[in-house]
Amino acid sequence: MKRRHGHIWVLVLASLVLFQPIASAKSLTQPSIASPDAITTLPAYYSFTKTVTIRNTSSVAALDVNAHVVLLAPQTAYSTVTLLSSSISPSSTHYDQFGNLIGVYSWPEIKPGQTDTIVLKYVANSSEVSYKLPRSYPPYNKKSAIYQMYTNPKLEYSEGVNTDAPPLVALDQQITTPSENPYQKADAIFEWIVHNINYNYTLQASGSALVTLSTHLGICSDFADLYVALLRTDHVPARLIGGYVTNNGGGQGGFHQWVEFYLPSVGWVVADPTWGKFGYFASLEDNWHVPLYDGIRQDISVHWYYSTAELSAAQLAQMNKQILIGYHYAFHTDQAPPAKPTAKRPILAVKQTPKTHSAHPLPALESLWVALRHWVRELVDDVERWFGIIPPLTPRHSDLPQPQES
Numbered sequence: 001m002k003r004r005h006g007h008i009w010v011l012v013l014a015s016l017v018l019f020q021p022i023a024s025a026k027s028l029t030q031p032s033i034a035s036p037d038a039i040t041t042l043p044a045y046y047s048f049t050k051t052v053t054i055r056n057t058s059s060v061a062a063l064d065v066n067a068h069v070v071l072l073a074p075q076t077a078y079s080t081v082t083l084l085s086s087s088i089s090p091s092s093t094h095y096d097q098f099g100n101l102i103g104v105y106s107w108p109e110i111k112p113g114q115t116d117t118i119v120l121k122y123v124a125n126s127s128e129v130s131y132k133l134p135r136s137y138p139p140y141n142k143k144s145a146i147y148q149m150y151t152n153p154k155l156e157y158s159e160g161v162n163t164d165a166p167p168l169v170a171l172d173q174q175i176t177t178p179s180e181n182p183y184q185k186a187d188a189i190f191e192w193i194v195h196n197i198n199y200n201y202t203l204q205a206s207g208s209a210l211v212t213l214s215t216h217l218g219i220c221s222d223f224a225d226l227y228v229a230l231l232r233t234d235h236v237p238a239r240l241i242g243g244y245v246t247n248n249g250g251g252q253g254g255f256h257q258w259v260e261f262y263l264p265s266v267g268w269v270v271a272d273p274t275w276g277k278f279g280y281f282a283s284l285e286d287n288w289h290v291p292l293y294d295g296i297r298q299d300i301s302v303h304w305y306y307s308t309a310e311l312s313a314a315q316l317a318q319m320n321k322q323i324l325i326g327y328h329y330a331f332h333t334d335q336a337p338p339a340k341p342t343a344k345r346p347i348l349a350v351k352q353t354p355k356t357h358s359a360h361p362l363p364a365l366e367s368l369w370v371a372l373r374h375w376v377r378e379l380v381d382d383v384e385r386w387f388g389i390i391p392p393l394t395p396r397h398s399d400l401p402q403p404q405e406s
Helices: 002-018 145-150 166-175 182-196 209-215 220-233 273-278 313-321 364-386
Strands: 038-056 062-072 079-086 092-095 101-110 115-131 238-245 254-263 267-271 289-294 300-307 323-335 357-362
Touching: 038 062, 062 079, 062 115, 079 289, 101 115, 115 289, 145 254, 166 182, 166 209, 166 220, 182 220, 182 254, 182 267, 182 273, 209 220, 220 238, 220 254, 220 273, 254 273, 300 323
Parallel strands: 300 357
Antiparallel strands: 038 115, 038 323, 062 101, 062 300, 079 115, 092 101, 238 254, 238 289, 254 267
16 A cells, blocks of 8 residues: 555656646636726627647658647736637646737657647627726826736737837827826827728737837737837726727628727726727727737647658758648627627738747657656546546536526
């Protein structure tokens, strides 16, 4: 008996060293960090699936494959998203710097020609929103984590949010005055973008706030980048929201990006500069916006290794092209108020381009370590399943939002 207990403790310690805890078996909803001053009306209810496929098109096995998938974004005042189930359990979960819940899906090996699929099922609601805002605001707490993070000039600068770049500083000084409160500054910047930046209907992104400012042309991600960069330049905390709009006024859904800015004593307030000609400052005029992730980040990234013993130099040079990643969202409206007549609004695209991934050759000794690590992982998983520690993730219908009369 002592020897058996000793083996179990070894397995437990190994699991603590090698792996993080996996997600709970219950359905998952992120805690809300929304403003309590938000007023929501006319909710619509949706169900959707997110399907991720990973295919090895090379002639050799991909080893130690890890896919980092965004499971949930932080909750907002106007939308709640609940993850009901995952077709396979993530090996671990963690939060990124923006508060997104990330699931890490791992395979010891994906053989040549093999395709693995992850199917995530969700329910969501989305509402029109406005805010009961004060006429005056206290100063920002400049030591707070929100202020320091979301006014940091380095945050997402290389991805196109060019906070404090000289052209943005000069423009901000023309648009706003030091005597204005944060709400007035956010409003003035919003109005400047709405009246001076045009939508590029070729769907060609400018790629940065500076280029958008120079060309006066961009798509929704460019509108959002420029708005956030100008807000942060004026020391108003702001963050990017990436998501899906279930309708654009013309019956078409697609991927979209918008913004939230932070007001002292109020919290996060939504604005959609791309649709600014229809309102959308400190409000959403629809129940179509469903947030999927915060910040500029990859919706999915995949990393893996190859054994150098199996590959020639020419093959190694092509390895970054040998794993194909695809993902697809399918949205269904479960219940919604009658549609109001509205003009068609621009969206990013009906389909989204797969994100980047990378592969690295794995030396022989590290190949052995990977094999040993996965052997231990499988052994620990077998023990946990035997004790009932990791039951499968299944839907709980009690967690579904109930339809409401409107």
